[in-house]
Amino acid sequence: MSELVAETIAVAMxxxxxxxxxxxxLRAEGHAVIGLTMQxxxxxxxxxxxxxxxxxxxxxxxxDDVYDARRVAETIGIPYYVVNHEERFERDVVRPFxxxxxxGRTPIPCSLCNNHLKFDQLLVVARSIGAERIATGHYAQxxxxxxxxRWWLKRPVDRSKDQTYFLFGLTQEQLSRTxxxxxxxxxxxxRELARTYNLVIAEKPxxxxxxxxxxxxxKKFLDAYLEEQGAEARLDVGGEMVTASGExxxxxxxxxxxxxxxxxGLGVATGSPLYVIQINNETRQVVVGPDEELYTRSLRARRxxxxxxxxxxxxMRVAVKIRHKHAPAGAVxxxxxxxxxLVTFDEAQRAVTPGQAAVFYEGxxxxxxxxxx
Amino acid sequence: xxxxxLDNNATTPLLPEVLEAMLPYFGGQFGxxxxxxSHGQATRAAVERAREAVARLIGARASEIVFTSxxxxxxxLAIFGIVGGKGGHGxxxxxxxxxxxWSPVGGRRGADGSQLTVHSQSHVITAxxxxxxxxxxxxxxxxxxxxxxxLPVDPWGxxxxxxxxxxxxxxxxxxxxxxxxxxxxxxxxxxxxxxxAREAGVLFHTDAVQAAGKIPINVDEIGCDLLxxxxxxxxxxxxxxxxxxxxxxxxxxxxxxxxxxxxxxxxTENVAGIVGFGAAAEAAVAGFSREDDLKIGELRDRLExxxxxxxxxxxxxxxxxxxGQNPHPKIAQDAILRVGHPxxxxxxxxxNTTNICFEGIDGEALVIALDLKGLAVSTGAACSSGAIxxxxxxxxxxxxxxxxxxxxxxxxxxMNSAEDVEFALAVxxxxxxxxxxxxxxxxxxxRSEVRGQR
Numbered sequence: 001m002s003e004l005v006a007e008t009i010a011v012a013m014x015x016x017x018x019x020x021x022x023x024x025x026l027r028a029e030g031h032a033v034i035g036l037t038m039q040x041x042x043x044x045x046x047x048x049x050x051x052x053x054x055x056x057x058x059x060x061x062x063x064d065d066v067y068d069a070r071r072v073a074e075t076i077g078i079p080y081y082v083v084n085h086e087e088r089f090e091r092d093v094v095r096p097f098x099x100x101x102x103x104g105r106t107p108i109p110c111s112l113c114n115n116h117l118k119f120d121q122l123l124v125v126a127r128s129i130g131a132e133r134i135a136t137g138h139y140a141q142x143x144x145x146x147x148x149x150r151w152w153l154k155r156p157v158d159r160s161k162d163q164t165y166f167l168f169g170l171t172q173e174q175l176s177r178t179x180x181x182x183x184x185x186x187x188x189x190x191r192e193l194a195r196t197y198n199l200v201i202a203e204k205p206x207x208x209x210x211x212x213x214x215x216x217x218x219k220k221f222l223d224a225y226l227e228e229q230g231a232e233a234r235l236d237v238g239g240e241m242v243t244a245s246g247e248x249x250x251x252x253x254x255x256x257x258x259x260x261x262x263x264x265g266l267g268v269a270t271g272s273p274l275y276v277i278q279i280n281n282e283t284r285q286v287v288v289g290p291d292e293e294l295y296t297r298s299l300r301a302r303r304x305x306x307x308x309x310x311x312x313x314x315x316m317r318v319a320v321k322i323r324h325k326h327a328p329a330g331a332v333x334x335x336x337x338x339x340x341x342l343v344t345f346d347e348a349q350r351a352v353t354p355g356q357a358a359v360f361y362e363g364x365x366x367x368x369x370x371x372x373x
Numbered sequence: 374x375x376x377x378x379l380d381n382n383a384t385t386p387l388l389p390e391v392l393e394a395m396l397p398y399f400g401g402q403f404g405x406x407x408x409x410x411s412h413g414q415a416t417r418a419a420v421e422r423a424r425e426a427v428a429r430l431i432g433a434r435a436s437e438i439v440f441t442s443x444x445x446x447x448x449x450l451a452i453f454g455i456v457g458g459k460g461g462h463g464x465x466x467x468x469x470x471x472x473x474x475w476s477p478v479g480g481r482r483g484a485d486g487s488q489l490t491v492h493s494q495s496h497v498i499t500a501x502x503x504x505x506x507x508x509x510x511x512x513x514x515x516x517x518x519x520x521x522x523x524l525p526v527d528p529w530g531x532x533x534x535x536x537x538x539x540x541x542x543x544x545x546x547x548x549x550x551x552x553x554x555x556x557x558x559x560x561x562x563x564x565x566x567x568x569x570a571r572e573a574g575v576l577f578h579t580d581a582v583q584a585a586g587k588i589p590i591n592v593d594e595i596g597c598d599l600l601x602x603x604x605x606x607x608x609x610x611x612x613x614x615x616x617x618x619x620x621x622x623x624x625x626x627x628x629x630x631x632x633x634x635x636x637x638x639x640x641t642e643n644v645a646g647i648v649g650f651g652a653a654a655e656a657a658v659a660g661f662s663r664e665d666d667l668k669i670g671e672l673r674d675r676l677e678x679x680x681x682x683x684x685x686x687x688x689x690x691x692x693x694x695x696x697g698q699n700p701h702p703k704i705a706q707d708a709i710l711r712v713g714h715p716x717x718x719x720x721x722x723x724x725n726t727t728n729i730c731f732e733g734i735d736g737e738a739l740v741i742a743l744d745l746k747g748l749a750v751s752t753g754a755a756c757s758s759g760a761i762x763x764x765x766x767x768x769x770x771x772x773x774x775x776x777x778x779x780x781x782x783x784x785x786x787x788m789n790s791a792e793d794v795e796f797a798l799a800v801x802x803x804x805x806x807x808x809x810x811x812x813x814x815x816x817x818x819x820r821s822e823v824r825g826q827r
Binding site: 034039066070079081082083084086087124125127128129130 | 735737738739741742744745759760761762774807808811812813
């Protein structure tokens with residue numbers, strides 16, 4: 001710590017334990033810390049719309065969280081501001097989230113938020129107000145690799161909290177201006193530190209769900225959002241439910257109600273368990289079948305962002321994560337287009353889901369990632 | 374760090390003499406102003422002295438002043454006290470007064486007398502640049518079944534009085550148009566609106582929170598029946614305001630309780646606050662007759678001229694009416710036309726406010742960056758989290774969402790000095806420059822659509 005040079009750092013504060021502790025740590029190290037919270041979504045906005053309760057209390061940008069962040073900032077003695085990015089959030093996160101579901105894919109809004117809001121808009125605000133770098137409470141590590149001449153993103157010490165899967169989209173410029181002070185700590189250590197700093201949120205439970213979807217019920221959210229947007233936004237996305245051989249075994253009310261690997265709520269009864277194998281957006285068909293049909297050996301990922309290397313010139317051995325809670329699986333990746341890669345797994349993987357990310361690792365180092373197509 | 378406060382439209386620091394006047398009422402003078410004994414008599418006398426001072430500020434009689442908890446309560450009391458009274462409305466013209474006369478409203482309280490109702494034919498006229506205290510009260514009236522006309526403004530922020538005339542209906546019960554806007558400082562043609570209201574026999578309320586203490590106010594010249602004031606906008610304490618209610622105007626109290634404030638506002642008086650309000654009103658009246666009070670307008674103009682040296686910025690609000698050549702097209706006409714004492718002519722803006730659009734920047738980031746450098750200014754209206762919402766006032770004046778977001782308000786007060794203006798002129802240009810360097814829509818001194826779409 002003695003090597004640290006004091007600088008002005010903006011901390012993205014959510015009001016939770018992790019980001020609050022980051023702010024307190026950096027302050028204790030002698031940096032000039034500015035706390036920032038992004039106002040991204042008005043939780044009351046969809047209240048009363050289709051299926052949503054009149055009083056909605058979601059996690060995102062709730063007044064309680066802002067109150068907590070403000071209390072922490074006051075406790076540790078740093079300036080604190082809330083900045084409004086609701087328009088950008090709706091354009092770059094919420095609309096794509098809705099459109100992906102309507103197209104039969106399963107989106108990850110957290111990655112979009114990181115790419116477009118936290119490490120883009122918020123970084124601009126931070127630099128505007130005199131902080132050249134931002135720090136967040138993500139569990140990940142960032143460092144400059146002299147040999148490669150590139151900024152590397154690495155998995156954190158606490159593997160159970162690894163959030164690198166959501167950070168694969170960060171550019172070299174963004175990584176060079178980012179600090180993840182919790183990358184070397186475990187969650188219990190962070191909580192202990194929060195107690196040491198007398199932070200009021202030290203015992204606050206972790207948040208898990210998508211922040212703007214109250215109670216985690218994305219279908220209700222989609223219905224309410226589409227209703228608010230009016231008739232034009234409502235798409236007729238109902239269609240047939242078919243087997244892999246093309247046999248029609250039922251109907252469904254909309255492709256957005258399904259995700260690959262889903263078993264419950266299919267609305268068809270057969271002797272053996274059925275799963276969603278594939279969603280065909282063009283024909284609006286939901287393909288169902290037995291568990292074994294869920295396994296595939298390869299995937300294609302588009303809009304690839306590379307981190308540890310500048311380019312993939314030859315097939316490369318990596319471990320690939322295809323969803324947040326997936327154990328990385330051995331595979332070979334190679335370029336299949338200008339920003340598209342082909343991933344061939346050593347062993348077939350279950351429920352490769354379009355719309356999710358495929359993130360490539362070499363040991364602890366994130367090579368890059370892309371969106372499963 | 375030096376701290377300079379140029380956000381006096383949000384609130385103002387207490388004048389020393391105001392604080393001094395209030396102190397006894399936090400100490401030995403603690404009586405309830407309604408009490409019979411000498412403790413109560415002492416505070417009653419202080420409250421009534423303050424009432425007289427507030428009345429003098431607006432050319433009213435003391436008996437026409439109702440003390441409240443602030444501007445928001447006064448606006449709500451005016452609107453619901455006239456339109457949404459507790460009485461059943463037997464007649465569709467119940468809220469009107471007889472044309473051409475200052476006569477009591479009468480007949481609004483029905484026999485059933487208990488339910489909060491609005492007659493289905495009630496109609497209210499207001500403007501879309503009003504403070505949320507008026508706008509949200511009117512939206513609630515709509516929920517209660519009342520019809521509301523929200524008048525537009527021109528690009529300089531002015532309501533056209535002829536729009537008021539055109540919006541009148543037989544069922545119109547109230548016109549509510551503010552005197553000076555909190556964000557731009559633009560002063561509405563309230564006297565003309567007052568004349569239209571009088572001619573039509575419709576009650577007229579004006580929110581004068583941002584005008585009081587900045588320009589002289591006379592309720593008879595305006596021709597209003599109700600007028601809202603707030604103490605903390607004129608160097609008085611927060612948490613106290615007043616509603617002027619013209620003699621004879623029937624106003625339905627909105628809280629149940631004792632017969633305080635001539636049964637128009639129940640609740641034990643906030644004596645210390647009211648005394649502070651009175652002292653602030655006295656200081657404001659004295660200010661209009663003192664040369665040194667003119668300095669606020671001069672300081673504002675100096676600040677505005679200095680900021681106009683920054684490229685691609687302009688003043689929001691003000692009017693080009695009144696003729697004459699504008700030697701500096703970047704400065705709103707009124708800044709140049711306005712001469713001498715505010716009493717000499719109706720100013721187009723109150724003399725302390727300038728609202729400036731800096732193209733290509735995020736006003737919220739500018740406010741934060743300036744605060745970190747010690748300069749307090751503001752933008753838009755803060756929502757409950759503290760984040761900024763795009764200004765409904767600037768959007769109503771025809772600014773794009775991007776321009777509204779890039780706009781910042783500077784508002785001066787009695788405590789500001791020439792040094793404060795110099796400080797602002799030292800830090801604002803460099804900060805705007807820094808923000809533009811980082812702006813995705815601002816490259817090499819001009820907007821860039823290409824980078825804006827990345």
